[in-house]
Amino acid sequence: MLSLDYLENIIVDISETLKNKDFREALESSVPMSEKRVLDFLNLHKDIPKLAKEVEEIKNKVLSNIDYYIEMTMESLKSINGNPHYAETKDDALDILDKIIGERNKIILSKSMVAEEVGIREHLEEVGKEVWETDLGQLLIQLEKGKPMHAIAPAIHMTVKDVINLVKNKLNIELKGNETPQQIVAKIRPFLREKFVNADVGISGANAISADSGSIFLIENEGNIRLVTTLPPLHIAIAGIEKIVPTLIDAFKVVLVQSSYAGLYPPTYVSMVSGPSSTGDIGHRRVYGAHGPPEMHLILLNNGRKEAIKSDILRDQLRCIRCGNCQIFCPVWDITANKWGGKVYGGPMGVGWTAITEGIKKGAELSELCLGCMRCDAACPVEIPLSSLIHRLKNIYVKPK
Ligand code: SF4
The missing domain is CATH 1.10.1060 (Fumarate Reductase Iron-sulfur Protein; Chain B, domain 2)
Incomplete structure (x- = not known):
């Protein structure tokens, strides 16, 4: 009942x-x-619904053999010097996260529904870390202590006035009360810049993950994801296992279809992250951590998904x-x-x-x-x-x- x-x-x-x-x-x-x-x-764009049909088939194929694709993803990521992890539950994901982060303190996040599902921000705040959301909508949700109101536009329920009040009261940013969205964004930018530059850890989600290469794909318009995944010395991505697709080309198809149906086509930025930053320019030997993070982790989360495949x-x-x-x-x-x-x-x-x-x-x-x-x-x-x-x-x- x-x-x-x-x-x-x-x-x-x-x-x-x-x-x-x-x-x-x-x-x-x-x-x-x-x-x-x-x-x-x-x-x-009549080609997009056709591409969506392909994505539907790709996703069905992975769901029919999920363990195989999880294994392939983890092996591929290892082969490019990334660190894969599998979390059965939300608590497992938090344990893994705590171990990776250790004593590091300043953490920046890009928008991720799975991070919300696991409760990453709240958990890290509870254990005393300094945590900032960097997607503007998600930052407003953090300030409001609410929950995202839409998959792509988390602060869709706020008027400009609501935003002005939040930013003024919670970030102590000086605003007169009649600012335009453009002016508000310009005021928040320097505040977040400082967080990007000084962060110890960047945590992102993933829109798609290619099993054959261990790459994660991220779509955005703001540019914050690029900074979260490249500026801090440690990048941790977290995603549900259903984000895995067999190949890199399949992942591009997901990216195109998702951005089209989200009303964001073409997305301003598409980032592909395949392991940590590296260079082979000096002495013809590959070393890790050139300008991006020397360390990269991917946490694949189950949390009920495998059970759902059987339902x-x-x-x-x-x-x-x-x-x-x-x-x-x-x-x-x-x-x-x-x-x-x-x-x-x-x-x-x-x-x-x-x-x-x-x-x-x-x-x-x-x-x-x-x-x-x-x-x-x-x-x-x-x-x-x-x-x-x-x-x-x-x-x-x-x-x-
Ligand atoms: S759109 Fe779908 S979920 Fe919403 S009321 Fe109609 S059937 Fe129900």
């Missing part, structure tokens, strides 16, 4: 959200534009490339954002991801708010049958009359 407490809590939370004028204004001013941007782009309800969710398009298309998410969600993941994709990472009961509870309109199905580039997945989760907990 579903927990009535849960339903009561979420209904109270959402009705408070609906009364919050700023929250609604922020969503209403961005969501319709985002939906149109993706549709217009896809109308002009005929949840398996399809693992194809998700986290473009966030289903969220933008969903009429429920359009007014609640990730308030309708688990600890991290929200909206249509968030129901399945919550079931995978927090347990099937939590996912089933979330499914209660779905209207069954099926808009999310059409929005998903890799044809995850989101509405039927949600419907099947709901059925698990509906008591037969």
Whole structure:
């Protein structure tokens, strides 16, 4: 049976959200534009849906043989002097992280849903490290002590005024109150510059990982990921095992499809990281740590994913490339954002991801708010049958009359 407490809590939370004028204004001013941007782009680029179909097949192939591809990824990374790790649970991931980081203190993060899933920022703060998010949206979430409200745009629920207040009050950056987004960004830039330059450790996620080369791929517009992965002397990437694809070319396909459906095509930067920085220029011998980090680690996280591969309800969710398009298309998410969600993941994709990472009961509870309109199905580039997945989760907990 579903927990009535849960339903009561979420209904109270959402009705408070609906009364919050700023929250609604922020969503209403961005969501319709985002939906149109993706549709217009896809109308002009008929090759992208074909590429998405290829990505769907690539992902299915990996899910059918996940242990083989995990092993291949780890061996490939070792062969290029990187350090692979496998974490069965969130706690394992934190233990691995603590051991790698050791006494180092200043840590910068780039936006990563898996880092949120594991609770990396909170954990490192608890153990006394100085931690800064460097993606601007994610920095605002850190300052707000909230959770990301969208897979790509974590601070989509904040108005410009909200941002000004946060930055003024939490970062002590002088602002008059009438600044434009451009002016706010210019004020935050020097603040983060100092964090980039002095960091001991940079932690990133990964949008795709190629098993044949051990490379990780990262997409962004801000430029912070490049700095997080190259300036500090230690780079640690963390990603779910479902991010693995067989080849480097496959990973490029994921990058193109994800950025297209996220409305970010072409992404300003695509970074490929294949192990630590090195040079062979002096004495014709390869040495590590030229201008980038001499040490690079990759933590591959399970946290329920392998179990989900065996589940005929949840398996399809693992194809998700986290473009966030289903969220933008969903009429429920359009007014609640990730308030309708688990600890991290929200909206249509968030129901399945919550079931995978927090347990099937939590996912089933979330499914209660779905209207069954099926808009999310059409929005998903890799044809995850989101509405039927949600419907099947709901059925698990509906008591037969
Ligand atoms: S079927 Fe449910 S999750 Fe999908 S778009 Fe409609 S309301 Fe949202």
